[in-house]
Amino acid sequence: MKKWLYSLLTVLLVSAAFINIKTVAAQDKMAIRTVVEETYLLSDDFVTPITSLPPKAIVILHNINAGWAHIDYKGQQGYVPSTTLKSAQSTLMLATAKNPPIVRETTETQAKHLGNLHLDSVVQAYATNEDNWYFVQYGNLTGYVIATALKTPTSKKMLVQGQDGLIVRSIASKSGENIATIPANTKVDIYTNFQGWAYVVTDQNIQGYVLEKGLKEIPVPKLGRYSQGAATKTKRIALTFDDGPHPTVTKEILATLQKYDAKATFFITGHRVNKSPKVLKEIYDAGHEIGNHTWNHPKLTKITLDQAKAQINETNKIVKSIIGQEPTLFRPPYGAYNKDILGSLSVPLVMWSVDTLDWQHRTPSKTLKAVQNGAYNGSIILMHDIHQTTADALDSVLSYLTKQGYEFVTVSELITPLK
Numbered sequence: 001m002k003k004w005l006y007s008l009l010t011v012l013l014v015s016a017a018f019i020n021i022k023t024v025a026a027q028d029k030m031a032i033r034t035v036v037e038e039t040y041l042l043s044d045d046f047v048t049p050i051t052s053l054p055p056k057a058i059v060i061l062h063n064i065n066a067g068w069a070h071i072d073y074k075g076q077q078g079y080v081p082s083t084t085l086k087s088a089q090s091t092l093m094l095a096t097a098k099n100p101p102i103v104r105e106t107t108e109t110q111a112k113h114l115g116n117l118h119l120d121s122v123v124q125a126y127a128t129n130e131d132n133w134y135f136v137q138y139g140n141l142t143g144y145v146i147a148t149a150l151k152t153p154t155s156k157k158m159l160v161q162g163q164d165g166l167i168v169r170s171i172a173s174k175s176g177e178n179i180a181t182i183p184a185n186t187k188v189d190i191y192t193n194f195q196g197w198a199y200v201v202t203d204q205n206i207q208g209y210v211l212e213k214g215l216k217e218i219p220v221p222k223l224g225r226y227s228q229g230a231a232t233k234t235k236r237i238a239l240t241f242d243d244g245p246h247p248t249v250t251k252e253i254l255a256t257l258q259k260y261d262a263k264a265t266f267f268i269t270g271h272r273v274n275k276s277p278k279v280l281k282e283i284y285d286a287g288h289e290i291g292n293h294t295w296n297h298p299k300l301t302k303i304t305l306d307q308a309k310a311q312i313n314e315t316n317k318i319v320k321s322i323i324g325q326e327p328t329l330f331r332p333p334y335g336a337y338n339k340d341i342l343g344s345l346s347v348p349l350v351m352w353s354v355d356t357l358d359w360q361h362r363t364p365s366k367t368l369k370a371v372q373n374g375a376y377n378g379s380i381i382l383m384h385d386i387h388q389t390t391a392d393a394l395d396s397v398l399s400y401l402t403k404q405g406y407e408f409v410t411v412s413e414l415i416t417p418l419k
Helices: 002-027 249-259 270-275 277-285 305-323 339-344 364-374 388-403 411-415
Strands: 031-035 039-042 049-053 058-065 068-073 076-081 085-087 090-095 102-104 113-116 122-127 133-138 141-146 156-160 166-169 178-182 187-194 197-201 207-211 215-217 236-242 264-268 289-292 380-384
Touching (some): 049 076, 113 141, 178 207, 236 249, 236 388, 249 264, 249 388, 289 411, 364 380, 364 388
Parallel strands (some): 236 264, 236 380
Antiparallel strands (some): 031 058, 039 076, 102 113, 122 133, 166 178, 197 207
């Protein structure tokens, strides 16, 4: 009886260890790690050294069990203490050369040839302890590529089209692993397109290849003055918030917008961005549009044209330093501008069609009433994200407009004719 129990216990323990290993491997498929300190790759007896691993060496982690990591390093498999590894940070790199770059098993120029990268394909590249080489991953193909065969890609934004969205794959092929599906009308950054495929990255950091035909250019509004958009069959409206960002009020407004899956446009001031740069990044990362509202809110018709341009340019600079691009719209403080200011702009000048006067009365019920009385298909609603009472009113405003069948879009979407 004791022998039977002992045998059963042994089987259970071994099975548990096996399940643990398989679970780690399944959850962390093709996990790339970097060595944090010099160590030895050991054979399966956990004693005999196979080779030395220098700091910054890149390895493939298969699984971890009982403090030991089973890894692959330059074609050799073995074990290292799991504490000697950490997650490796990758960058996107573009394959560029006269011929498709060769992926090798090691950094020796005559090392085993594992495959080739497609020219103009984008790969995950990891810096190694050898400056002239990158460790790359393209789907299930991993290995070393000479650094001169790769370069940093440029990107541009596009929109996902089609009702069903786009399937993201690990490689530029329908046989590639299905990573995720990006919904229609999602803005994505494209880093390359070749052979009918495009490498995209979303704000949620979904990355991979999609069919290029499923993307379209983002419509850009023409220069000029706008106070409303065209009415469409789908009732659309643009919510706008001026004068921020505010360190607390803006965050409350973002949370309420997320609750209703609403997109808005924030006309920010440079001096407040300077105080709350992280809040601006949160606005942008949530998919909202950023507009320029000058540096410190002067009445532009009371200062010189050069001073007005400086107010706009300095705000453009600080915004670009934080989110990587300049504001796409401009709204003059107090709605004050002249033909010289309008003529100096490189983006549309945006006014409003519904003024809630939230800055004046500071009463949530009055803000709601102004929206109820003034909102119409194609209207631009003016509010301010520096007043707590505006944040307090927003839930009721969004609830009312949702019940009226409105879709919440950015100003650029509202004033750009639908194709």
